[in-house]
Amino acid sequence: MNWLSAQTIFMAEMNRFFRTIGQSLISPVISTVLYFVVFGAAIGKQINHIEGISYGAFIVPGLIMLALLTQSVSNASFGIYFPRFSGTIYEYLAAPISALEMIVGFVGAAAAKSIIIGLVILATSWFFVPLEIRHPFWMIAFLLLTAITFSLLGFIIGLWADGFEKLQIIPLLIITPLTFLGGSFYSIKVLPPFWHTLSLFNPVVYLVSGFRWSFNEVADVNIAWSLGATGLFLVLCLGIVTWIFKTGYRLKN
Template sequence: MSFNIQSVKAIYIFEMRRAWRTVLQSVVSPVISTALYFIVFGAAIGGRIQEVNGVSYGAFIVPGLVMLSLLTQSVSNASFGIFFPRFSKTIYEILSAPISALEIVLGYVGAAATKSICLGLIILATASLFVPLQIDHPVWMLAFLVLTAITFSLLGFIIGIWADGFEKLQLVPLLIITPLTFLGGTFYSIDMLPPAWQTVTLFNPVVYLVSGFRWSFYSASDVGVGISLAMTLVFMVVCLAIVHLIFKTGYRLKS
């Protein structure tokens, strides 16, 4: 069966229009949260920590804040995007249509990643109102932004298929993604931790995402940029393999 671009476009446009219908939740809320982070952390911690790795504390936390929103929104958008058709039983119409698994994934994951990337850029613009920003490697910044959005949108797609209720839909983002992000160097450098905790922190995959993204801004990172990129790609490949297995077995799609 040839690639059906119209089916991808239909799913993509439908999901993007849904974002506009929930613009307050999708855009305004994360932007307000980011502003509050700057006010709270900038005032409470910024007064005590002037610089981290030669960068003012306010500017230092910008990449972490972008990643925090990017990860949570990518997972949330993609998981709800595929969960709702399962919940309303319209998923069977999609599965019975002449649409391949690749086209379904491209439509849902592509829309979720697009929304997350747009939100990330909006948060960057918001952050520039509070602190002066520098981006030493803009191409790498966009590369990490896109790769992370796609990877965690794939993860959200998996969660949306796995979840059998709205409670489980929120379980992974609230109990796993958000804590890992806070503990992944979002608001601090892992060099500030005791040696033993530095070793423990390296088992947190979010550390590599935040570190690589921060490097694209200030040419300074907790982990080598090559390792950060490799870990991101490995995580993406793992998610792709799981999605492939889901469609191959029909896990929670045909029952």
């Protein structure tokens, strides 16, 4: 493992984030505030407490997850797609670095960015609802695991895409619906049995549920299931990335 090379990629990616820190942070903060205004203040008042917590407090973990998933995917896919698009990828391919170092650099940076955004959203929500985090360790663990897993997924999308449209299409067609239907804004327990069962095939359900449990011990599925499903998805993404580097798919002709 060549740490200096991995760190170099990581820092170069982070610098890109910090160069536009205003834009990077202002939009997630504004959209979070909007969600609170709409779901928390306007609609939320009409909604009864869910398992003993106010609707405002209930959606906080979902909102953070929503941002974490979309940001991880978009940061990582753009991070690796852009050098491919601009041609600067040649330098990474010709450098004495392995797939592992590239992944640590690119995926690590994408995950770090989305975690920063997730924490900023957490801080913003503190202004709107009283929050308690009963299991800070597990909260951080889910944050890390989710950010890394979905950054890997974004990395795969960024390698697969051969145009800016494709870069958008998976987040738009898959990630966003899965997140909205994954219990970010409701408990899947309230769904009719068929939709409830179907929801259990949605990996986002396990992420949101586990993450919410770490806040207030309210969960749609058992915490062990949450951890297991997230871990499984992580291993799956790692497998695909390893295959990509082994075969050179879309990286090398």
